[in-house]
Each structure stands twice: as C-alpha cells, then as structure tokens.
C-alpha cells in the first residue's frame with residue numbers, strides 16, 4: 001500500500017518527492033475516505049493553524065485521530081508535529097484543533113519568527129544505527145516548534161543545543177540549564193509507538209534516512225524499503241532531485 005501525505009497545505013510535494021527518491025509511492029490525502037487506501041501517513045510542515053482550519057473544513061480530524069489510534073505509522077514534520085502533540089502552547093488566540101496521540105507538549109514557534117529559521121547538525125544515534133551514514137543529520141528548522149516535555153512512553157531521538165538565554169521567558173527547561181552552562185538541549189525528534197515526529201524538515205534535504213526510517217515502522221513496507229536501500233546510493237538516494245542542493249537557501253518555502 002502507498003504512503004499517504006496530508007496535502008492540505010505546506011511541504012507535501014517535497015515529501016512525495018523524497019518518497020519517490022527511495023522508491024516509495026506516496027499519495028496525496030485531502031479527504032477522510034482516502035485514508036482507507038494508505039498504510040501510513042505523513043503530516044507535512046507548513047502553517048499549523050491554517051492546516052487545522054482546512055482539516056476542520058474537510059472534516060478530517062475524526063478520521064486522522066482514528067488512523068493514529070489504529071496504530072498505523074504516522075510521521076509529523078514541523079507543523080505535523082504540532083498536529084500530533086497532545087498539547088500545544090504558543091497558539092493563536094482561540095487555539096487550534098489538534099489530532100493528538102503523541103504524549104508531549106510542543107511550543108508552536110519555539111525558536112522565534114520566520115527570520116530565526118536555521119540549520120543545525122544534529123546527532124541522531126538511532127538513525128545512524130538503523131540507516132547507516134554519518135552519525136549526525138543536517139536539519140532545516142523553519143519557524144520551528146520544539147518539544148517542551150514528553151511522557152514516559154516517548155523516546156527522544158534528537159535534541160538541539162540552544163543558547164540558555166534564548167526564549168527563557170516561556171521555556172522552563174532552558175531556565176533550568178542556564179545556571180550550569182551556556183547552552184541547553186531542546187527536544188526536536190521523538191518516537192512513541194507508531195508515531196514519529198520531527199520539528200525540522202527532512203524532506204528538504206538530500207539525506208533520505210528519516211524517510212527510510214519511517215518506512216521501516218510499517219511492516220508491510222519493509223520490502224520496498226529493503227529493495228530501495230540495497231541500491232549503491234541509498235544514503236543520498238537521488239542527487240538529481242535534491243531540492244535543497246539545487247536551490248539557494250532563500251528559495252526554501254516561506255511559511256508565514
């Protein structure tokens with residue numbers, strides 16, 4: 001079965017391209033009934049308030065919650081992480097509807113506004129152990145959220161170092177760390193059973209390991225992943241279609 005990519009808004013095309021690079025068929029999901037034809041789902045980055053309004057308009061929330069509850073693999077990137085969190089802070093007035101299921105609290109715009117977007121080299125031991133390649137992953141953060149706290153069943157896959165004096169007014173975790181050192185760790189990638197969530201955008205980089213990793217979370221997709229990762233260039237699956245290499249940084253999608 002194909003992988004669904006929620007295609008209401010945001011970087012769904014980039015996820016579809018990333019899946020293609022590892023030989024996996026992705027399909028756009030815009031209606032609840034389309035979820036019946038996919039074995040797993042990616043909720044892309046974008047603007048979570050807008051995406052939530054569109055999901056509400058299309059009456060998608062009940063079906064999305066059901067999909068998560070059924071134990072099917074779901075991966076949220078950036079705004080997708082916000083969708084999957086049980087609790088979000090820093091929302092617009094009136095809040096926004098969440099799919100939930102991931103036992104954590106996220107801050108919607110933890111790192112600040114659009115111009116505070118950045119890249120960071122993240123050590124991700126689990127990714128390197130499962131997918132090979134270098135021990136770290138070059139992560140693109142675009143007006144990114146961060147995970148403030150996680151429940152006991154949540155595995156932390158990656159954290160990023162930030163200056164301790166950054167955002168101290170709303171992040172208790174950073175206040176704690178600031179007495180000891182100049183930097184603190186903030187959680188940016190987690191896994192909880194069938195749910196994977198990253199605060200950054202792996203679909204914008206040539207490194208396909210997060211997509212391959214996600215494919216392995218779905219037993220029915222193991223075969224496809226095994227076939228594609230046996231090629232000689234499994235790590236940087238397809239240099240040709242590497243969006244991020246081809247375009248200057250300023251051409252990255254701009255979210256409000």
Ligand SMILES: NC(=O)CC[C@H](N)C(=O)O
Pocket residue numbers: 044045046047048049077078079080082108109142143144145255
């Ligand atoms: N790149 C992103 O997906 C940004 C998400 C954004 N912080 C939001 O609230 O929706």
